[in-house]
Amino acid sequence: MEYILKGHITMSHKKVLSALVRNHPGVLQRVSGLFYRRGYNIETISACATENPKFTRITLVVLTNDELEMSQIIRQLSKIQDVRRIAILDTARSIRIELMMVKFRVEPERRTEFLMLSCRNHMNTLYVGDTSVIVTASGSTEDLDETLEKLSAFPIIEQTRTGISAMEASDRPFVEMDDAEFIN
Amino acid sequence: MKLNGSDIICEVLLEQGVDTVFGYPGGAVLNIYDALYKYSDRITHILTAHEQGASHAADGYARSTGKTGVVFATSGPGATNLVTGIATAMMDSVPMVAITGNVATPALGKDSFQEVDITGITMPITKHNFLVRDITTLAPILRKAFLIARSGRPGPVLVDVPKDISAAVTEFEHEQPKANVRVQADNDAIAKAVRLINSAQRPMIYAGGGVISANASKQLLEFAEKADIPVSCSLMGMGGFPNDHRLYCGLIGMHGGYASAMATSHCDLMIVVGARFSDRVAGDTKSFAKDANIIHIDIDAAEFDKNVLVDLTVRGSADAVLSKLTRNIETAQHTDWIGQIDEWSREKKCVQRDGDNVTPAIIFDELNKIMRPQDILCTDVGQHQMWAAQMYDFKLPRTFITSGGLGTMGYGMGASIGSQVGNPDKRVVLITGDGSFHMNLNELTTLASYNLPVVVVIMNNQVLGMVRQWQKLFYGNRFSHTDPCRKTDFVKLADAFGVTGMRITRADEVSGVLAEAFAKNGPVVIDCRISKDMNALPMIPPGLGADKIITEME
Numbered sequence: 001m002e003y004i005l006k007g008h009i010t011m012s013h014k015k016v017l018s019a020l021v022r023n024h025p026g027v028l029q030r031v032s033g034l035f036y037r038r039g040y041n042i043e044t045i046s047a048c049a050t051e052n053p054k055f056t057r058i059t060l061v062v063l064t065n066d067e068l069e070m071s072q073i074i075r076q077l078s079k080i081q082d083v084r085r086i087a088i089l090d091t092a093r094s095i096r097i098e099l100m101m102v103k104f105r106v107e108p109e110r111r112t113e114f115l116m117l118s119c120r121n122h123m124n125t126l127y128v129g130d131t132s133v134i135v136t137a138s139g140s141t142e143d144l145d146e147t148l149e150k151l152s153a154f155p156i157i158e159q160t161r162t163g164i165s166a167m168e169a170s171d172r173p174f175v176e177m178d179d180a181e182f183i184n
Numbered sequence: 185m186k187l188n189g190s191d192i193i194c195e196v197l198l199e200q201g202v203d204t205v206f207g208y209p210g211g212a213v214l215n216i217y218d219a220l221y222k223y224s225d226r227i228t229h230i231l232t233a234h235e236q237g238a239s240h241a242a243d244g245y246a247r248s249t250g251k252t253g254v255v256f257a258t259s260g261p262g263a264t265n266l267v268t269g270i271a272t273a274m275m276d277s278v279p280m281v282a283i284t285g286n287v288a289t290p291a292l293g294k295d296s297f298q299e300v301d302i303t304g305i306t307m308p309i310t311k312h313n314f315l316v317r318d319i320t321t322l323a324p325i326l327r328k329a330f331l332i333a334r335s336g337r338p339g340p341v342l343v344d345v346p347k348d349i350s351a352a353v354t355e356f357e358h359e360q361p362k363a364n365v366r367v368q369a370d371n372d373a374i375a376k377a378v379r380l381i382n383s384a385q386r387p388m389i390y391a392g393g394g395v396i397s398a399n400a401s402k403q404l405l406e407f408a409e410k411a412d413i414p415v416s417c418s419l420m421g422m423g424g425f426p427n428d429h430r431l432y433c434g435l436i437g438m439h440g441g442y443a444s445a446m447a448t449s450h451c452d453l454m455i456v457v458g459a460r461f462s463d464r465v466a467g468d469t470k471s472f473a474k475d476a477n478i479i480h481i482d483i484d485a486a487e488f489d490k491n492v493l494v495d496l497t498v499r500g501s502a503d504a505v506l507s508k509l510t511r512n513i514e515t516a517q518h519t520d521w522i523g524q525i526d527e528w529s530r531e532k533k534c535v536q537r538d539g540d541n542v543t544p545a546i547i548f549d550e551l552n553k554i555m556r557p558q559d560i561l562c563t564d565v566g567q568h569q570m571w572a573a574q575m576y577d578f579k580l581p582r583t584f585i586t587s588g589g590l591g592t593m594g595y596g597m598g599a600s601i602g603s604q605v606g607n608p609d610k611r612v613v614l615i616t617g618d619g620s621f622h623m624n625l626n627e628l629t630t631l632a633s634y635n636l637p638v639v640v641v642i643m644n645n646q647v648l649g650m651v652r653q654w655q656k657l658f659y660g661n662r663f664s665h666t667d668p669c670r671k672t673d674f675v676k677l678a679d680a681f682g683v684t685g686m687r688i689t690r691a692d693e694v695s696g697v698l699a700e701a702f703a704k705n706g707p708v709v710i711d712c713r714i715s716k717d718m719n720a721l722p723m724i725p726p727g728l729g730a731d732k733i734i735t736e737m738e
Binding site: 079 | 303304311312484486488489490493
């Protein structure tokens with residue numbers, strides 16, 4: 001029995017790539033440099049440590065409608081020596097979450113109204129200032145966009161988002177770690 | 185045994201079978217050069233006038249011998265001077281290991297004297313690169329650098345060694361070099377290819393540099409003969425198929441022959457071996473071989489469907505794939521089709537005449553007479569390069585050393601040095617233009633120092649001919665900065681460098697002067713005067729299909 005609870009919304013022209021790369025200095029530059037010089041569009045890129053210190057996981061959201069361009073991206077990325085595994089996450093079978101922090105301008109007389117609204121939209125309050133409130137939320141990109149829409153009565157001072165982190169909804173690891181000597 | 189980083193570099197070079205390196209010393213590589221002094225009985229170091237020359241020499245050495253070229257340079261400007269040479273090797277898939285010095289690790293990132301982030305700079309133009317931060321990783325990194333450089337689709341790898349690393353001491357043990365990683369061709373794809381080949385009526389082969397880097401010219405010949413398929417070579421594939429063979433149908437692409445262009449438009453099957461449909465071959469990717477099924481054989485899967493969409497891909501090394509195909513196909517004859525191609529070959533021959541003056545055809549006719557099949561022809565970039573590809577009869581692989589992908593003017597001097605050092609028993613001729621030659625003529629001093637018997641033939645038309653030709657065709661004869669009015673006397677220049685200088689001004693002098701130059705057994709520069717209005721023809725204008733070929737112009 002499978003339950004996909006959150007972060008499951010189809011993104012038509014967006015593809016989520018999950019790459020396991022060697023945890024070497026400069027590896028993010030190798031990946032992002034390839035996108036830049038070959039003219040591929042990245043919407044978000046996030047890199048983080050994994051359960052194995054040898055590897056970093058890079059999650060990319062790529063904007064393309066073109067199957068051929070997508071296969072070129074995968075093939076070109078596979079040629080980077082530090083990229084060990086790479087795959088496209090099936091949108092129907094994966095969970096994609098990002099974290100957002102937003103600093104809203106909230107005058108004291110509207111503070112209660114704001115806090116109730118943000119609470120109802122599953123946002124956690126991190127900081128309450130004289131005329132501002134910082135809240136955080138996580139979810140799919142679409143969830144977060146929707147949440148922001150609901151709070152649109154309040155002006156945003158600044159906002160930061162992590163970009164997508166993704167995982168396949170299955171019992172197995174999506175990409176096996178493999179440090180075997182393989183030369184592309 | 186305990187060794188310092190510089191000795192480890194030399195030991196790993198020996199382990200990898202390297203006996204010749206090219207380079208230029210400097211502050212950050214003093215330790216390494218001290219080790220090269222110690223190892224000078226086993227490693228020959230060729231000192232060039234400039235690091236760019238050394239990088240092209242390592243590249244020319246690699247292309248002409250099939251071994252991995254090695255180049256050393258110091259940090260900062262030494263390292264950046266390698267950049268053009270590394271990019272040249274990358275574009276043409278040449279196995280090369282560049283070892284640069286850098287400032288000591290504590291000084292990295294502090295804008296120290298002669299510090300530059302060369303791994304950052306070369307990231308897009310190397311197959312991979314390394315910055316060594318820990319002495320214990322030096323030997324494994326160097327071994328991996330060689331493995332990456334020569335495996336799969338070959339390419340350049342840079343290893344940046346800070347000065348404290350080349351001095352640090354660690355335990356070192358010898359290791360046997362690892363065998364190249366081989367890609368096995370998929371049998372299913374082979375079977376599909378065999379079916380397409382057996383049923384083709386008008387097949388042709390477009391052979392590229394992969395045939396040469398995979399040492400597959402014998403397999404290509406066997407395959408083409410058994411299936412009776414005509415072969416066109418890309419610039420990089422030149423030498424991969426004997427040019428005097430009945431199935432050879434000429435250079436393919438922008439300056440390819442009329443027969444190749446017509447065959448491309450009319451074939452029903454195109455077999456592409458170790459080539460990448462560059463814009464200099466497939467100007468119009470939509471109309472390229474549009475009536476044909478295309479089989480693309482390549483070791484690099486990223487080349488599949490990159491420029492031209494194909495019907496079948498076969499991933500693997502050209503030698504392995506071709507021999508499997510040859511075993512499985514039926515013997516065939518395509519007499520009518522080959523007859524048609526021969527007719528196209530005869531139909532439009534672009535022979536330019538110029539009275540008593542020297543023409544490219546006269547020079548190449550003479551070279552075809554006096555060069556042996558194994559001799560090496562290097563070029564720079566421009567009209568002379570295209571004439572060489574069109575008119576010189578290449579019979580063996582690794583005899584045409586030219587910058588194809590990057591089109592690096594100034595490549596030839598370094599490349600001819602590397603080719604001659606790697607092939608002391610072969611004659612090396614550099615065909616260049618006055619524009620290209622001016623870029624790296626400083627390397628004449630290297631020819632003189634090592635008495636390398638390279639014959640440099642400058643096809644001197646006094647202008648930047650290829651760009652000028654484009655200005656004639658596409659820019660209304662507005663010759664912006666292609667007529668530099670240079671006063672260089674190449675004979676005197678050669679003399680000043682300690683190199684023999686000669687001159688050819690009339691057609692009837694060509695054979696005499698070339699014979700005299702060949703007999704010198706030392707470096708010679710020949711200033712060969714040609715008209716500035718000799719053009720590189722035929723030409724398919726950029727972005728257009730084969731039917732738009734230009735065979736005549738003013």
